[in-house]
Amino acid sequence: QSALTQPASVSGSPGQSITISCTGTSSDVGGYNYVSWYQQHPGKAPKLIIYEVTNRPSGVSNRFSGSKSGNTASLTISGLQSEDEADYYCNSYTSSTTLVVFGGGTKLTVL
Amino acid sequence: QVQLVQSGAEVKKPGASVKVSCKASGYTFPTYDINWVRQATGQGLEWMGWMNPSSGNAAYAQKFQGRVTMTRNTSIRTAYMELSSLRSEDTAVYYCARRVGAPSAFDIWGQGTLVTVSS
Numbered sequence: 001q002s003a004l005t006q007p008a009s010v011s012g013s014p015g016q017s018i019t020i021s022c023t024g025t026s027s028d029v030g031g032y033n034y035v036s037w038y039q040q041h042p043g044k045a046p047k048l049i050i051y052e053v054t055n056r057p058s059g060v061s062n063r064f065s066g067s068k069s070g071n072t073a074s075l076t077i078s079g080l081q082s083e084d085e086a087d088y089y090c091n092s093y094t095s096s097t098t099l100v101v102f103g104g105g106t107k108l109t110v111l
Numbered sequence: 112q113v114q115l116v117q118s119g120a121e122v123k124k125p126g127a128s129v130k131v132s133c134k135a136s137g138y139t140f141p142t143y144d145i146n147w148v149r150q151a152t153g154q155g156l157e158w159m160g161w162m163n164p165s166s167g168n169a170a171y172a173q174k175f176q177g178r179v180t181m182t183r184n185t186s187i188r189t190a191y192m193e194l195s196s197l198r199s200e201d202t203a204v205y206y207c208a209r210r211v212g213a214p215s216a217f218d219i220w221g222q223g224t225l226v227t228v229s230s
Contacts, residue, residue, distance in 0.1 A: 034213045038156075045206055045223055046148075046156065051216035089156050093214040097173040100146070100158040100215050 003101035004029065004090055011109040017078040020106045022090035023071060028101055030071035034093035037066060037075045040105075041086045050075060077108070085110045113137035115145075115207050115221035122227045128195040131224045133207030140188040141165035144210040146217055147181065147192045149203040157203075161210060162190060197228045 005023040012018040022029065022037075029035055033053045038046035048057055050066035053073060063078045073092070077084055090103040118132040133145060147159040160171035162181035169181040175194070183190045190207060205224045208217035 034215050036213065036216045038217075045220035046208075046217075047220075048216060048218045051211070051218075052213045057218060091156070091158070091215045098158070099161075099170060099172065102148075102156045102158060105155040 003094065003098065004092060004103035006088075006090060006103035006106045008104070009107045009109065011111055012077075012080045013111045014080050014082065016080050017076060018080060018108065020075045020077075020088055020090075020108070022073040022075070022092075022103050024073075024092055024094075024101070025071055027096055028092040028094035029068065029073050031095060032093050033068070035066070035068060035073040036091050037064075037073075038089045038091070039084075039086045040089065046089065080110050082110050084108060113209075113219055115209065115219055117205075117207060117221040117224045120225040120227070122229065123197050125198055125228055125230055127197050127228075128193060129197060129226050130191055130193040131205050131207075131226070133190045133192070133221050135188045135190070135209070138209075141185060145181070145183070145190040146208045146210055147179075148206045148208055148217070150206070150223075151200075151203040154203075159192070159205075164190060194226075197226075199228050202226065202228045 035053045037050035040046040053068045054066045065076045089105045116134045141164045144161045146161040162169040164183045180193045207221040209219040211218040
């Protein structure tokens, strides 16, 4: 069982917006602004798309945005495109001995 | 360009050890921590630990304490992850990743190394 909870799957049509949640505790998501999001296509390494809750690395589309409320972080993808179909993972720093925890991942299907 | 290149696939027997390498290029190697993350087939990402290439200090996830060792050779800009007492559940793709800024932000990833544990 992953330390952070994500929905197993979400779907949306091209052009629509979707949101993926990532729920933790006050020891991780809620306690620090150190939530990151990654996109992973099949057979590829993960790609950083959001860091420190809301920041986008250079070169990442502004269709990707992040936010946080309490113990839940969220990733929103607007203007869905077929190439957005992938697995998405959140992670966070944690005050536990684990130090860094990942969510279980969410499979995004673009209909 | 900035990249991490990992060593090739390995097949090991239960009880053996495996050492995976991760060679950095395109940036100042000692400046950024190297993290190791694994992913079993069809499963999610699991953080294993990090290593500071400048000091050599490392911190490991509790699950792997006593079985994992992360080291580096700065002269050849290479980080290593060694996992011992392998069992079938350790079969996975192992990634190295560079940490940038925040403790959980990994901006550059290696291509992954498949480690298969089978008798």
